[in-house]
Each structure stands twice: as C-alpha cells, then as structure tokens.
Amino acid sequence: MGKIGFVGIRDRGNVGSKENTGNFLHGFAARQIVGGYQEIKRLDTDPATLAKLREEITHLGFVAATTIPVNREPEFTKKHAELADFIEALGLPVVVFGLGAQAPLNATVEDAWVNENTLRLMNVLAAHSQAIAVRGAFTAELLLKYGIGNAEIIGCQSAFLSRRPDFRFPEICKGFADTPWDRTLVSITNISQELEYVVPAMKSGATHIGQSAHFEYQLKEHPPVAALDDLPDETRALLTKGHSNCFAKGSIDFSEYQDWVRKNFQQFYNVPEWLDFIRGRFDLALGTRFHGNMTAMHGGVPALWVVHDSRTQEFCDHLGLPHAQLSTFQNGTPIREIIGEHLDSSRFNAVYPKNYARFYDYLERQGVTHRLAPPLQDM
Template structure:
C-alpha cells in the first residue's frame, strides 16, 4: 500500500460546518483550492494507495519532516498560482519542508502569476525563492507539472528543463470523460451564475458588468469564493445602517446581498451539483467557471491576468478579455459566441498528458489503475456535505452558538491584548518615571555642582581682585621709591650729552 500525503485544505470525505470552514480556513482563503485538491485526491485513489490530507498550512519543522519521511511514501503538492509575490513566504516554508524530505515530492498544477500580457518582470524579486522551490522538488521527482506555456517558459528561463505542461487537476475530476455541455437559450427567466474577483477591478468594469447582468436577469446568483466573503455572509456588517455603499459586492448594503443573491460554496461536490441547475455561468473566477463546466453548464471566463488566461488557453475554455468588454455586456452574447467543441475534443489528449506525468513520477491513477473513481464518488455521495452559504438574515441558522462563542473569544482576546498592552505601557511608564527621577536627581546634582563651581569662581574672582590690588600697591610703591632715582639718572644722562656737545 503506497501512502500518499497530499497538500489540501481538507479531505473530500470530511464533512465540515460553515463555522469550521471559516474558523480553520479549510479553503485556503479561496474555495477554488478545494476543487483541484479534491480532483487530485480522487485521481490518486487506487486500491493500492492510501491518500491523506496534510492540511493547507505548512509546518517546516524538523519534527514534522521526520514524521512525513517515516509515515508516507510520497508527498503530492497540487498548487495554483504559487509563483506570485504574496505567496513568497509560504513558498519558502514549503521549500524548507521539502528540502528535509527523503521521499519523492510531486508538484502539479503550479502556475506563475503575471498580467494578461504574460510579462513576468514583476516576479524578478522572488526568483531566488522560485529557484529554491523548483530545485528542491526536482531533486525528488522526475519533473514538475505546470499550468501552461507561461509557467513552463518562466521556469525554462530560470534554467529548469524537466517541466511538463499538464494544466489544472480540477478539469480531470471525471477522468478522460468530460460532461457534455448543455445547450441553452438565455432569456430574462434564465438562471445565471456569476463569479467576480476583486483584483479584476483595475482591469475592467466588472462591477458595471455585474450590475447590468442582474438588472436583466433577476434569477442571477453571485457565487463568491473568498474567505472574506464567507465571513461576510456568516457575520454580516453594519453598512445598511451606516449608508456606506460600494459598486463591488463586498458589503451587505450591495443590492446582490440585500436581495440574498449571493452564495459561498464550501464543498466542490455540492457546488457542482448546485451549478447543474443554472443555464449559464460566467465571470472572472477560473475555478468558478470550471465548476460550472464540470456540471455541464456552459461557462465563459472573463480573463484579466495570466492565471485565468493560461488555463483557458491550455484547455480551450471559452473566454473573453475583460478589457474588451463594456459594462452593458449581455451574458447571452457571451454564450452565443462561445465554442465548447475544442475544449471537449482535446480533453482526451490532455488527460493522457497528465496521467503520463503521474506515471513518470511513479504515481498510479484511479482511471487506469483502479475503478475510475467509482468508490470515491460513491463515498462522497453518501455524505451530508454542506450546501453553499446564503446571506445570513439574522435568524437562528444553526450557527448562533458559534457566533456567540466566537464573539466571546474575540472580546476576551481583545481584553487580553488590551491588558497586555496596558501592562506593557505601565512597565514602559515605570521605566520612563525611573529615568525621569534619575534625570531629575542628576539635574539636582548638576545644579549643586554648578553652584559649587559658581562659588569657587566667585572666590577665585575675589582672590584675583586681591592679587590685582596687591600688584597695584606694589607698582605704586615702586614708583614712589624708584621715581626720584630715575629722575636723577635721567638728568645726569642729559647733562653728560650737553657737555659732550
């Protein structure tokens, strides 16, 4: 039995509550991460393999590395856009862990993040970290699997040649078979699933596109994906009362949230199942649209950077550059212009490519060495997995105990922090008072010393005056005594000159 340790937020078989998802961040800040990690988990599940989730956080300690070396046969690391500055610290921790491992390490789906023009210049400051990571991985595997041609070229440029382009595992949730994409005729009654990315705001008018869409299609639902979105749906905020509004749906004051048209998927299985009930999906989220495609729902990606564009190009997913779209873009126009045949036609070849990558790295897959994932799917289907989170309306939704407990913890933590800060401030104040007292004492001593110096100086002045008086008296006495003699001498000299003359 090969023991596989996989980096993922959670096992596909773990049933977690919304509160647990948020408290433990089981989605790794973005629920799209679970889509590709669950697919990888299923892909690696064979009769001779035991797959265990390592969690999303990396413990690079020597103790953890020793445990992994002893308890597992291979460490599998599915990644997304890991080559980006905001992930550099996490990448370094992962490198530190891998460098201590003596078992094979297989990375697939990793990508470099850049603007839509593929300019990787902004990654220059983190080249050392990327080289360290790639070197550590390739010392323990035959090759590294990347998302597409951008990432392959980027790693090639850094001197790495053992690079395989394999895309993202999420597209292979059903192996060599991809669901047929349903035909649709979009009308005002159609159900539309929209996905939005806050970081796409500088690229195009995504807020305007969303606004025009929900005005035309009243059955539109915005599927959010970030941890911050989940927290907003669970906790709410006071923006309806404060009157604050933002064109992007990040507060309860936004119309989409006021009308309960926002959902936050917590599990890939229920996410995909929900999207089967929609007629069309589109937006800036790559995995939000992949989830729809896996549900057989037509979807179009609005590309705004390399991470979305690279995967769309590799998988032939219909896409449109966000920069080219006006705010009044109609989803129907996007759907009618989309062609899904290249994506479906090339899926088999792409599947062979990723399984060849696994074979090259000593890993079997469920589709060629197992039951095609049937046992995995049956087990997932038997679970009571959570549906996507709606907007909390203030009623008891089963999470009230968590909210109250969490508030108490936050208040206690705030009080503890305040007490520590007060104690620290008190200690600092005490130190300052001690320094002030010492300074005052020193000032008094200095003043006393200065007064003594003044007294000594005054005494010296008196002594000097006395000396000056004595000298003056001596000078006068000398003049009195010597004056007549000097005058006589002067007269003699004068008389002597007269006689000689």
C-alpha cells in the same frame, strides 16, 4: 505503486474562514484522483518524524495553485523557504499538481522576476520531481528562464475530476444566449471592473458564487441595514477598493446590492456541497473565477471564462476552455452577443482526450497509485 502524503492546498475549509474557496476544488480534485493518500499537517523536520513518514508514504504530493507571484513578494512566500527545507529533509520524490504563476494579463516572461524564497522552492521541487506539472506555457517559460527545464504543461487536475477519458463539456442548450439571468451563475474577482455583467446579474436575480467574497459572506449573515455605514466596523473592513469605488460613485446601489447578496449569494467551503447546489438548477456560468467556472462545468453547467490575468489565459489556452477577454465586456458589446460568439465547447472537446492522456501518463511516470481510467486508444 506508491502512496502520497499531501501538502499545500487543502480540499475543504472551515465555514466562514477567510480563504479562496475556489482552491478547494484544486485540492479536492487531486485527492479524488490519487488512489490513496494521507494529510501532512505540519512541516516537521525532526529526524524521527521524517523517518516514520518515509515508512508511511512513497511520494510527497504538492498541490500548488498560484504559487509563483510575478514581480511581487507577498507575505505567503515566506513559507516557501520552510516548505523547501521540509522537502529536502524528507528526501522523497515530489508529485506537483497545478503549479502556476500569477501575473497581469499582458505580462512578459522577459520582464518578470520571481522572489528569492519562491525561486528556492522551485529549484527544490525541480530537484525532487521527475517533472513539475504546470498550468500553461507562461509558467513553463518563466521556470525555464531560471534554468528549471523539467516543467510539463498539464493544465489543472480539476479539469480531470470526472476521472473519465471521454468527458465532454456540458451540452449547450438551444437558445442559451437568451438564458434568463435567474438561471445563471456569476463569479466575480474585481467588481468595479466587471460591472457590465454584475449589474444585470444583480438586477435580474442571478446567483453569485463567491470564492474570496468575505464582505459578501458577512453581509449575508448580518441583519439588513439602511446604509453601508450602519454595518459593523469588522464587516466594512472587508470592503475591497472595488466595492468602495462602486458604492461611492453610485455604480451600484448599496441597498440593491445588499438585497441581492442576502437572496442570491453562496460561498461553499467543500466541493461536494458546491456541486450538489449547482446540479440541475442552472443553464449558464459566467465570470472571472477559474475554479468557479470549473466547478460549474463539472456540475453540468456550460461556462464562459472571462479572462483577466495570465493565470486564466494559460489555463484556457491549454485546456481549450470557452473564454472571452474582460475587455470585450468593457467595450460596449452586448453581453448576449459575447456569450453567443464565445461559448463554444468544440475546442475543449477536441483537445480533452489528449490532455487527459498526458495527465494520466504524468501520474504513471511518477509511480503513484491513481484512479484515472485508461486513456482512449483512438485519439
């Protein structure tokens, strides 16, 4: 069996760095699952460097995350051409982990387009991969539209972090819909769209777990101020449009928000610390951050995913994760009623053994060493 050299999403970051810290779970899970690996820190195509690398590894592992932006060409896609060049020059089989597209919730494959650099990387991956592990049907259909037919729907490897074929969704305690907010984890993507649960969470002392919450991270580090304008320019520069709208309209009082952040905000740059913080302290996780909820699940906390884009939707559909549409919270339905109706683990538990077996088979066919226990025989 072969040894992997990893590129793509890492498993940790420098404390305070301006990254999506949720992706570290994505990278951490891939590394925990494979048997042996090394990190490839530079995409060096020097022939001597490549020759040495081919002696050390048998496969290239690409932890992909939301690599395919739909109908956009953001700055990061310029690096896709560099990665494609490296894969072609190295010439080793590629094992893809968690490739996904990022699109609005109601986007259609028919109307979607992928920029040139990203499309070139997808074709190079297809040529060097026995199969490309993708997050869900939307991503698979999008690749097929461009003639890439070897996508395999796996979901996200973070779902299999336990490495157990009999993993079960955390037990939902009796009366969970009445769980006190101070024992609730909340994750937020766009604060102005999530006010219906952010405001009660703030007022009741829920814990806010940030992923790209760079403004909150700096706000917590800074001594308290009387008004937003008293913050340093470099901190106010981190305000999102959603923050600015909420404070300007009075949807959220800045002083109350600052107090909440200073007392109840956390953002983790490595997964073990994140899991240690969660275990045994919370009864419920709620929010739009996929990996924030996934980390909660592995920390023993029942989670309800709030679906706001195609990425979260296809994850939840394939893996059977409990979820509710963001629009459900925005139409006036009481929060506890939404939680009571949608926080149901039965589908996840029913489909998990087959999803696990599919991922196990995917790695076996790739010929890489891994640490997954064999699937259950009776499924």
